[in-house]
Amino acid sequence: MPEFDLDAVLRAGEKLADETEVLVLTFEDLSLEQREMAVAAVSEHAGTSVYIRTVSGGRIGVSATSDPTRWEDCLAAAVSSAKLAEPVEGWKGLPGPAVLPAGDDPFDPNLSIDPDTASSLLARMNEGASVHPEARVVTAGVSLSKGSSTLANSHGVWYERNMTGISLGLDAIADGSTGYEYASSPFLSRIDPEKMGEKTAFWATASRNGVAVSTGRRDVVLSEHVVDSLILELFTEAVNGRNVLTGKSVFAGKLGETVADSSVSIADVPMDPKGNSMRRFDTEGTPASRCGILENGVLSSFLYDCKTAAQADTVSTGHALRGGNGATYISPHCLRVSGNVRDVTQEPCLFVREVIGAHTANPLTGEFSVEVANAFLMEGGEFVQPVKKAMIAGNVFEMLQQIDGVSAETRVFDGAVVPKMRIPSMQVIG
Amino acid sequence: MDPIRYYDIRYVRGTSTTITVENGDVESAGSNFFGKALIRVLGEKGWGYYCASPFDPDDQTAKQEYIARAARSAKRADVPEEIADVPYGTPRNWACSASEQAAVPIEEKAGLLLKMEAGARLPEICSTSARYSEQYQDVWFEDCNGYAANSSVCRTLFTISAVAARSGNMQMNYEQEAVVGPLNLSAYLGYGEMCAKRAVDLLDASAVSGGRMPAVLDPAIGGVFAHEAVGHASEGDAVRDGVSVLAGKLGTQVGSPLVTIIDDPSIHGYGYEPFDAEGVACGPTELIKNGIMHAYMHSRETLAAVGMETGDAGHARAEPGMQPLVRMSNTYIKEGDASYDEIISECKSGVLLIGSRGGQVDPGRGAFQFNAKYGYRIENGETTTMIRDVSLSGDILSVLHNIALCGSERKMSSGMCGKGQAVPVSDGAPHVYLTEAMVGGSGNA
CATH class of the missing domain: 3.30.2290.10 (PmbA/TldD superfamily)
Structure with a gap:
């Protein structure tokens, strides 16, 4: 052609x-x-x-x-x-x-x-x-x-x-x-x-012969997959400049306020060499640059394209991507999450490697209740027992204030480099 | 020339137009023009696919070149594949081309959408938005045996959403209608107010504390239950690959005798297909009949692999330019004879779940989850306080046995189903009473 x-x-x-x-x-x-x-x-x-x-x-x-x-x-x-x-x-x-x-x-x-x-x-x-x-x-x-x-x-x-x-x-x-x-x-x-x-x-093999767990509160460690598909997905919606402008974000009006544990920072680093989608410019030609979104627990920036930046009387942060009908939508390029790095599975916990139904979480309020998959009771960093069936429930935005450490090891997804996270006293339904 | 046992070409061309309004303004109005063909060749051992875009159906030289490319790809495959010889069937044609709808100026549609959205601006509502989309899609199918078919289908939908806020508490609601054929927005203007009232009501709703309890599903979430818990596990590819808990269950009792679940691409629902992505027109397939596993949904390939007596071909669907997969179309639980009052009264103490916010299944493990838009507690056989952010999960093989009553009135809802590719579907049910379900919510006991 x-x-x-x-x-x-x-x-x-x-x-x-x-x-x-x-x-x-x-x-x-x-x-x-x-x-x-x-x-x-x-x-x-x-x-x-x-x-x-x-x-x-x-x-x-x-x-x-x-x-x-x-x-x-x-x-x-x-x-x-x-x-x-x-x-x-x-x-x-x-x-x-x-x-x-x-x-x-x-x-x-x-x-x-x-x-x-x-x-x-x-x-x-x-x-x-x-x-x-x-x-x-x-x-x-x-x-x-x-x-x-x-x-x-x-x-x-x-x-x-x-x-x-x-x-x-x-x-x-x-x-x-x-x-x-x-x-x-x-x-x-x-x-x-x-x-x-x-x-x-x-x-597949380690998850066989799972045991039941009782309903109650437990410390939970979320895998990188779950942090990405549940926590970062909803966080990204809440810092999307368009949602902020149209009244669809719980973070609207909260710039400068503490919304997460002081150990937690989240930045978008488009040229991060470890990321999957290095970008020098976004899809409308704004040069890409590092954007600190959450700094030591304080909300420091929202993400904008040219249109929403004009409406918010600010400048584009270079986060325009392109949807099917040609319109721009706002999305991070490579989120980097930092926090109190520690061995998150050393103390007893329920480790959740995957969840079924992450997309059914409430994007506005952060509420979710999802089925776990490949979940294990862990102690001293070792898998002790697979869990047969359970749900975990909570609120993503409240969890940001409760994060009790992140892992040193990370996994790279298309829009983020993600650690595991330890969340104390989560609601587990068995 | 590389060996070709079979080939077909599916060319899809069309236009989709979307209007988005937010807080009283037209936010965007865009169109997408698409045209893609998938050329599919079955070689000696397996498939080769070539997606051509753009594609000129009259350019015979290019067509032959694409077939040759797909045949070259097929040579790399090494899994013996057969395709079942099935009748192509006769498409059931509904009036779906909606030329009168296309003739309505886009400004008029935007005006109606703004009017509907304006109806949602009630006290305590802080944000409103609405989206209208219409898609005109023409399909041309031909295969190496000289069979050819074409169709022209329009799909139209609107979504309206409202966010309510009070003292730092925010809640949202959305309503959607999606149809094949024309949809006159002026008949739905009241949806704005209805949507907003529900969002305001949710400000007073509480989160449910999770646990095992009886549950009643309304027709929308009952339909998602049919889709997630039974439909996906009845897809011929999952059965063939041994990753469905319903594989090997034909003729056995898998649920309560009250349960009959059907998938039917021929009915006038959002999942309507005159003929599937392999050119085959089919009618209803009874997946579960009176609690007994009765049939699986198949493509020609999975029918040949699993067995000719194990279900119906005609369930292969595909996005433009993508390979056919076994998919649902319009899936529903058949009506029973219980009244709504009887169902709530029989439940005694539990939850009523209303509306769907989506779901997911792992058919191999037999675990599913779905989330309701809202619901009510049931106490002493009556609905009481409103609940929000409530979900339900379960094991396919045990939950089907827990269905104790099915209502007498069924309603269908429309949406999209993802399985690597997104296709339009509808699902529905009457009210359904489950004697026990695992209910999820973040409220404290």
């Missing part, structure tokens, strides 16, 4: 709007799906997505397409969408060209998008899982991708970013007990397929 002509969109947009912006994402990916310990399917995909925004009189119009041949329809839709939108109060315009921070893209030049690379990763996961032969690997998958994005606007911004991605997933079962692991990274050297396979099979 011929290369997409961004200039053509900007030239056409010049006649129709005050400002025009086009973001083009091209990608190719290859996936292998494993069943019965062999490759069952191979998928290839290549494509281009185009996101167009126009601004006239502070009214922002958006549109997107996965079919670049329809960019003119897309531009026309953005222009008519702008007519319908309310003018953004205090709109200061799309960003102009700026000096971007130094640093690398999340791109591995050694990654080749080929079936042999993917097959080898699958085989290495299987090898890792074979350490626990009582577990049966059910399915596994490997996906390799490579792509680039170009952002251009009518103020002269023209930024490019290259990305690679490796995603691995594996699930196993042993006597009705299940285990699951997932990992992704832009860099091959950071993927450890053997360990993933071993851990998956371990969760």
